[in-house]
Amino acid sequence: MKASYSGIDIRLMILTMSSFPPVFFLVLVFIPCILSAPEANLTADYYEETCPDFSKIVREAVSAKEGPPARIAAGILRLFFHDCFLEGCDASVLISKNPLHESERDNEINHSLTEDAFEIVTTIKTALEKSCPGVVSCADILAQSTHDVVTMVGGPTYEVKLGRKDGRESKAHKVGANLPLPHHTTNNMVSLFERKGFTLKEMVALSGGHTIGIAHCKDFISRINGTEPDPDLDAQYAEVLKGVCKDYTVDDTKASFLDPVTPGKFDNMYYKNMEKGMGLLASDFILFKDNSTKPFVELYANNETAFFEDFARAMEKLGMVGVKGDEDGEVRLRCDNPNNADA
Missing domain, CATH: 1.10.520.10 (Peroxidase; domain 1)
Known part of the structure; x- marks a missing residue:
């Protein structure tokens, strides 16, 4: 695959962040749970009277x-x-x-x-x-x-x-x-999402959160190691990543933007990058490579409106996962500590 961006352009868009704060690429967490607890009655205007500001x-x-x-x-x-x-x-x-x-x-x-x-x-x-x-x-x-x-x-x-x-x-x-994990297969990913009640399409839409954030070298170093980089990576892009992770050690905080083209903007470039061989994580690129998810990647790459609409609906659904009500939860006075400190 050949990217339409020059090597110089890509170099300008990827940072070697040896002193960057810890990675904030979006690794999603999945275990079985009920999407919404029956006793939790959520509303958009819940704080209208009790906390109007x-x-x-x-x-x-x-x-x-x-x-x-x-x-x-x-x-x-x-x-x-x-x-x-x-x-x-x-x-x-x-x-x-x-x-x-x-x-x-x-x-x-x-x-x-x-x-x-x-x-x-x-x-x-x-x-x-x-x-x-x-x-x-x-x-x-x-x-x-x-x-x-x-x-x-x-x-x-x-x-x-x-x-x-x-x-x-x-x-x-x-x-x-x-x-x-970054090396997960499509089957791994699908299994995790399904256990949370998400469809294939919702999985691909939520993965679009990788349009912002970074990944550390440890999360993609296996794709660029050795004389033959992962053939799914654009050749120029792989060379730039090798430069980013040069002399890499396990303690390095060197990193690259997940979206090297428009890293400061939430858009559909994440999907466009995959089509050009610039999907940084293997677990991202498989969404384009696998026939079950590729149509959704192509849809979102060509139609940002569709991506935004589906991402929004998926986020609404995400926000209802495992919600707790009065019987099994509390309003903590401090976010870092339960009201009963021995919990």
């Missing part, structure tokens, strides 16, 4: 965060995925470890979640506790802030229903085997 406070905090908007957006979006696909959308990923056990964020796989994302949620929670103490859950903060950062970098708007309650526990050992 909720949306404003979230939006202002997201907008005020210093740093590249796409970096911030990728970090929060990935945090939301990791939360919802493990224990449901209950903000369990935000909980810190306690003397009894490590939490989800302590699992090695989650070390790539960015501190910026955690800090934004904490800032929002602090502001909301001053405005309407004890009312807004951390899970709702994460859901709303994810919507806001996606739209901030040009992505589609979608309805965010509110009223989630926060989980009371977070265990590191639950993370490991439930993440789709």
